[in-house]
Structure formats: C-alpha cells, structure tokens
Amino acid sequence: MSRLATRFSDLKKHHRKALIPFITAGDPHPDVTVGLMHDMVKAGADILELGVPFSDPMAEGPVIQLACERALKHNVSLRDVLGMVKTFRKTDAATPIVLMGYLNPVEVMGYRVFAKAAAEAGVDGVIVVDLPPEEGADLVVELKAHQLDMIFLLAPTSTPERMAMIGAMASGFVYYVSLKGVTGAASLDVQSVVDKVNQIRQNTKIPVGVGFGIRDADSARKISAVADAVIVGSAVVQRVADNAGDARKISASVCELLSSMRTAMDKV
Amino acid sequence: MPDERGHFGIYGGKFVAETLMQPLEDLRQAYEKVKHDKTFQAQFDHDLAHYVGRPSPLYHAERWSKQLGGAQIYLKREDLNHTGAHKINNTIGQGLLARYMGKTRIIAETGAGQHGVASATVAARFGMECVVYMGADDVQRQAPNVFRMKLLGATVVPVTSGSKTLKDALNEAMRDWVTNVDNTFYIIGTVAGPHPYPAMVRDFQAIIGREAKRQIMQQAGRLPDALVACVGGGSNAIGLFHDFLGDESVKLYGVEGGGDGVETGRHAAPLSAGKPGVLHGNRTYLMEDVNGQIIETHSISAGLDYPGVGPEHAWLKDCGRATYVAATDKEALAAFHEVTRTEGIIPALESSHALAYGAKLAKTMKPDQIIIINLSGRGDKDINTIARIEGITL
Numbered sequence: 226m227s228r229l230a231t232r233f234s235d236l237k238k239h240h241r242k243a244l245i246p247f248i249t250a251g252d253p254h255p256d257v258t259v260g261l262m263h264d265m266v267k268a269g270a271d272i273l274e275l276g277v278p279f280s281d282p283m284a285e286g287p288v289i290q291l292a293c294e295r296a297l298k299h300n301v302s303l304r305d306v307l308g309m310v311k312t313f314r315k316t317d318a319a320t321p322i323v324l325m326g327y328l329n330p331v332e333v334m335g336y337r338v339f340a341k342a343a344a345e346a347g348v349d350g351v352i353v354v355d356l357p358p359e360e361g362a363d364l365v366v367e368l369k370a371h372q373l374d375m376i377f378l379l380a381p382t383s384t385p386e387r388m389a390m391i392g393a394m395a396s397g398f399v400y401y402v403s404l405k406g407v408t409g410a411a412s413l414d415v416q417s418v419v420d421k422v423n424q425i426r427q428n429t430k431i432p433v434g435v436g437f438g439i440r441d442a443d444s445a446r447k448i449s450a451v452a453d454a455v456i457v458g459s460a461v462v463q464r465v466a467d468n469a470g471d472a473r474k475i476s477a478s479v480c481e482l483l484s485s486m487r488t489a490m491d492k493v
Numbered sequence: 494m495p496d497e498r499g500h501f502g503i504y505g506g507k508f509v510a511e512t513l514m515q516p517l518e519d520l521r522q523a524y525e526k527v528k529h530d531k532t533f534q535a536q537f538d539h540d541l542a543h544y545v546g547r548p549s550p551l552y553h554a555e556r557w558s559k560q561l562g563g564a565q566i567y568l569k570r571e572d573l574n575h576t577g578a579h580k581i582n583n584t585i586g587q588g589l590l591a592r593y594m595g596k597t598r599i600i601a602e603t604g605a606g607q608h609g610v611a612s613a614t615v616a617a618r619f620g621m622e623c624v625v626y627m628g629a630d631d632v633q634r635q636a637p638n639v640f641r642m643k644l645l646g647a648t649v650v651p652v653t654s655g656s657k658t659l660k661d662a663l664n665e666a667m668r669d670w671v672t673n674v675d676n677t678f679y680i681i682g683t684v685a686g687p688h689p690y691p692a693m694v695r696d697f698q699a700i701i702g703r704e705a706k707r708q709i710m711q712q713a714g715r716l717p718d719a720l721v722a723c724v725g726g727g728s729n730a731i732g733l734f735h736d737f738l739g740d741e742s743v744k745l746y747g748v749e750g751g752g753d754g755v756e757t758g759r760h761a762a763p764l765s766a767g768k769p770g771v772l773h774g775n776r777t778y779l780m781e782d783v784n785g786q787i788i789e790t791h792s793i794s795a796g797l798d799y800p801g802v803g804p805e806h807a808w809l810k811d812c813g814r815a816t817y818v819a820a821t822d823k824e825a826l827a828a829f830h831e832v833t834r835t836e837g838i839i840p841a842l843e844s845s846h847a848l849a850y851g852a853k854l855a856k857t858m859k860p861d862q863i864i865i866i867n868l869s870g871r872g873d874k875d876i877n878t879i880a881r882i883e884g885i886t887l
C-alpha cells in the first residue's frame with residue numbers, strides 16, 4: 226500500500242482526520258525547509274504538502290505569491306525541491322509528502338524523468354494546479370508507473386459529471402477547493418462545503434481533502450467534521466513570512482498554529 | 494483548427510485550475526451558439542461598421558515604397574479604428590458575448606493599454622462595470638491610455654507582482670476571474686489563454702484579413718506576395734493571416750519584439766528564441782529558464798512585452814506556414830520615424846516592428862511585388878516614450 230493510503234487507513238482506524246499543512250519549498254530560505262517539515266510532523270501534521278515555487282502562480286493569493294518570490298530569489302528549482310524531500314526521508318520514512326505546483330517546471334524536466342526522480346526522492350503524490358484531467362492523461366501514466374498518486378482538484382464549479390470523471394481518475398485523495406477564488410481568500414462557507422463534500426463522496430470512494438480558506442482552529446474543526454483531510458496553506462505561509470528572519474521563530478509560530486488545529490480537530 | 498478541445502497540433506488546450514474548467518466550457522458553448530446566430534453576427538457587423546468605422550482602409554504607401562525601391566507596400570489601417578487599434582474588433586465581439594451571457598462586469602488585462610481602452614470603451618457603451626489589470630511598469634510608460642481608461646469609467650489596477658508587465662496583469666486578471674466568475678466576463682486581449690479564447694479572438698479579428706483580401710483584389714487585381722504583422726500575443730497577426738492561410742503563394746511573416754537583439758537574451762521573442770511550455774492556460778512557445786520559470790522580457794513596446802504567444806502561431810511556425818522574425822527596439826524606432834515623416838502616419842511602437850521588418854523585406858523584392866503590412870495601431874499613446882528616448886520633456 227502507498228504511504229498515502231496507509232496513512233488514511235490508519236487515521237480512519239483511530240477516527241482521526243488528516244491535518245495537511247502547506248509550505249512553499251525554499252521559503253524564506255532553502256536551509257529552513259527540511260527542519261520545518263520535521264517540526265510540523267511533531268506538531269501534529271499527518272501529511273505534508275510542499276509547494277514548488279513558480280514564477281507565475283496563477284491560482285495563488287498574495288501570501289503564497291510572495292512565498293514563491295522569496296524562494297525564487299534563491300533560485301529554488303523543482304530538482305532542489307526533490308533534494309529537500311530526499312533529505313527529509315533520511316529520518317522520516319512514514320509521513321506522506323505531496324508536491325503542489327504548476328505544470329511548466331514539470332514539462333521542462335520531462336514527465337518521465339520527473340516521475341522517476343520524484344519516486345526516488347520519496348514523494349508520494351503530485352498536485353499540478355493547472356493540469357486538469359482533460360490534459361493530464363500522459364502525466365498520470367508516468368506517475369502510475371512509479372506508484373505515485375495524481376491528486377486532482379475539485380471546485381465549487383465542478384458539475385456532477387466532472388466529479389465522476391475526476392473521481393475515477395484521481396488516486397491518493399481528491400482535493401476540494403472550498404471556494405471560488407485564490408488561496409488565502411477569506412470567505413469560507415462551511416455549509417456549502419458540507420453539501421459539496423457529500424456530493425463528491427457519492428462519486429468517489431477515495432478520501433476527500435478540503436483546502437483554501439482554512440485559517441484557524443475553528444475553521445479546521447468545522448471542516449474536519451465532514452472531510453477526511455484539512456489542508457492549511459496561506460495561514461501557515463503567513464507565519465513563515467512574519468518570522469522570515471529566524472528559523473526557530475518560524476517553527477514555533479507554525480507549530481503553535483498546527484497544534485491548536487490538531488487539538489480542535491481531535492475533539493470532533 | 495483547433496480541434497474540439499482547443500488543440501492546434503500539440504499547442505493550445507485548456508491548462509487551468511479546476512474552478513475555471515466549467516466556466517470555460519460554458520463560454521465555449523455560448524460562443525459556439527452565437528457563432529452561428531444570425532442576429533448576433535448582424536449586431537457584430539453593424540457595430541464594426543457604425544461604431545468602429547470599418548472597413549479600415551488599405552492604403553498604398555507609394556512614397557515610402559518608392560524610397561525603399563522594392564516591393565509595393567500597402568498598409569492595413571487598423572490605426573484608424575475607433576480607439577486607435579485592432580483591439581476594438583475583439584472587444585466588440587466579446588462585449589456582445591458578455592451581454593448575451595448575462596454578465597454585468599468586465600475585466601481585462603492590458604500591456605500597451607490599447608486593449609484596456611477598447612474594453613473600457615465597450616463597457617461604457619453597454620453600461621457594465623470594468624476593471625483593467627495593468628503591470629505597474631506599463632502604467633508608467635503608457636500614461637495617456639491609463640487616463641483614457643479612467644475617463645471611460647474603468648478602474649485601472651496596477652499590478653506589482655512578478656515582472657510588473659503584461660504577463661503579471663494576465664495572472665491577476667485570472668485571479669479576479671476565478672473569484673468573481675459568476676457575474677464577470679474576462680475579455681482576453683489576444684489569441685492566447687485557454688480554449689476557447691485563441692479561436693474566439695482569432696474569429697473576431699479575422700475581419701482584418703477578409704477586408705484586406707477584398708481590398709487588394711480591388712486595388713491591385715491580385716493577391717499580395719507577403720503579409721507582415723507584429724506579434725505580441727498574436728491577435729493582429731492572426732487576424733490578418735487567417736483568411737490567407739489557404740493561399741499558399743502568400744508568405745506570412747510575424748515580427749516579434751527583438752528588444753536589444755535576440756542574441757543578447759534581452760528581448761520578447763519566444764517564437765524566435767523560446768521553447769514549448771505551458772503558461773496562461775495553453776501550451777505554446779515561451780521564454781523560460783532551464784528550470785521552467787518564466788523569464789522577464791524586454792521590449793520598447795509594452796504590447797509586445799510578453800513571454801508567450803498564441804498557440805496557433807506556435808503551430809504555424811512548426812508546420813512552416815508562417816515565418817517568425819524579430820525587429821529590435823532600434824529598428825522599430827527607425828521605422829517609426831521613417832513612416833511618420835514619409836507617409837504622415839504616426840504608427841504605434843508595436844506596429845513599428847512590423848514596419849521595420851516589412852521595409853527590410855521590401856528591399857529584397859521587386860517593384861511589381863506586393864506586401865501588406867498590418868498597421869495595428871496609432872502611435873499617439875507612445876509619444877511620451879519617444880520623447881523620453883530623445884531627451885525631450887513634453
């Protein structure tokens with residue numbers, strides 16, 4: 226079984242939901258990332274989502290855009306990100322890692338080369354924001370050949386037909402984008418998320434993660450009541466930005482947020 | 494072309510986040526409907542004739558042709574359109590479609606400001622809200638157009654992320670669209686973006702080539718030997734080329750922004766010096782580094798300062814039907830002055846790139862041969878840039 230499947234089935238046994246923090250790899254400095262990943266696991270993260278910096282992050286709000294710019298100041302490349310995963314894996318063989326990024330860096334590396342290198346580094350799943358299933362078949366084939374999961378997005382605008390098609394193609398989990406907007410937007414409508422997640426479950430058996438707009442313990446708790454995983458991006462990255470000068474402060478601030486979310490989620 | 498899913502060979506397609514997939518499908522379906530709808534097309538033709546002022550003249554630049562001593566140059570006068578460029582052809586079409594789809598808010602990205610002005614113009618006429626995203630650097634260098642947009646009632650949002658030019662304005666417009674997709678119509682200003690935009694914008698701009706063909710047959714009694722147009726995203730070029738694609742005797746030249754020279758790396762010429770990749774919803778030629786990051790472009794002309802290009806051009810390049818070249822900032826400036834002084838026409842800096850290459854090409858041809866150059870816009874918006882280069886304070 227893949228690391229993602231193992232993790233979700235273990236969590237299910239213990240009636241817990243997955244907490245998935247997102248950070249941009251190399252933000253604010255490449256030296257910070259691996260240590261922060263380990264610290265997030267200690268603070269209660271079940272799966273890690275690692276953003277691959279891109280020059281034109283079309284789906285991101287200002288917080289993650291700036292994180293990309295900070296990482297790109299150090300020329301952090303897709304290869305560098307895979308290197309960080311490899312280092313992380315030396316001391317953590319269990320925590321699943323999902324890369325999230327945009328297609329062009331993967332295109333330049335080549336789908337086959339990327340899939341092989343990602344699997345060797347210890348990556349478990351891949352989210353490519355600007356690669357919908359209609360254009361994604363070739364990459365899915367290469368990822369599957371290396372037992373990597375392709376995680377597709379679903380959105381408030383996805384029709385039942387799209388949910389069924391994507392549910393059939395996705396593996397690992399599906400990522401429900403909880404609002405119409407970019408990452409970091411403020412307006413999360415919990416009831417509409419509940420309705421949509423229930424609809425998604427009628428179309429697929431794999432776990433459903435919910436992200437975009439979850440920023441504190443309260444929103445994490447509400448979403449974890451209905452989803453299998455809670456994904457927290459901009460709220461984490463904002464704490465990285467606020468403490469950018471000091472790696473220890475970054476960790477402390479991020480871990481404080483994650484611990485509060487973990488506690489709130491485990492009460493559900 | 495393109496196929497059902499918006500592919501021109503390996504190029505084009507629909508590379509966007511899931512949230513926009515269904516809205517793009519709705520747009521595609523709406524566009525397919527109006528494409529065959531007589532009432533819609535009649536309204537489009539009516540607006541082009543009575544509001545834009547079409548057909549735009551095809552003007553034989555006899556004095557300049559003689560001076561160059563080669564082929565006869567005809568200028569397709571898109572600069573004489575209402576608002577001063579070809580951009581209005583497309584915004585009339587998309588504006589009508591927005592109204593047909595019941596949208597109340599229009600957003601647009603703009604580089605030179607011509608597309609922003611053209612979008613603000615249709616929004617004013619239809620009584621719609623209009624927000625235009627423009628790179629902060631471009632807000633500086635195209636100040637007259639920024640003021641025009643404001644006069645027309647649009648909100649101009651300077652974009653300070655990334656390289657602060659057209660590509661970043663496009664990112665920001667996409668972010669707005671994904672957030673306000675229910676009531677908002679995104680008018681993309683060129684033949685780029687996800688399907689159906691490249692095909693739709695081409696169809697709205699194809700009037701340029703249809704007219705030019707009829708006009709040259711009337712004036713010269715035969716097809717031209719070559720067409721020349723500048724290429725930013727590629728809409729004025731595709732607009733001119735489209736009706737001639739089947740006429741194999743007609744050579745097609747697209748002229749990119751050569752900046753300091755393609756060999757210097759400081760340019761905006763992805764077809765001349767880039768590689769295929771994925772940006773802004775489609776696969777096409779891009780200017781990127783070895784890691785797939787999009788790199789900054791350099792062109793004196795804000796409208797050409799874009800690291801990608803419409804996917805149909807990528808396909809026309811690969812299949813050899815069209816040839817893509819670059820004109821440097823210097824060459825464009827020289828052509829700008831030459832045409833202004835010889836023909837009494839002040840061209841846009843974008844169009845000046847086409848003029849520069851057209852002049853070069855003409856000199857290699859015989860006086861009984863014919864070139865049509867697309868004069869995509871007028872140069873009034875560029876006078877501040879020109880003055881600054883010449884050290885003149887206005």
Ligand SMILES: Cc1ncc(COP(=O)(O)O)c(C=O)c1O
Nearest residue numbers: 607725726727728729796843870
């Ligand atoms: C006058 C003029 N010509 C050309 C362009 C380049 O766009 P395209 O290549 O889509 O025609 C612009 C864009 O702003 C423009 O204003």
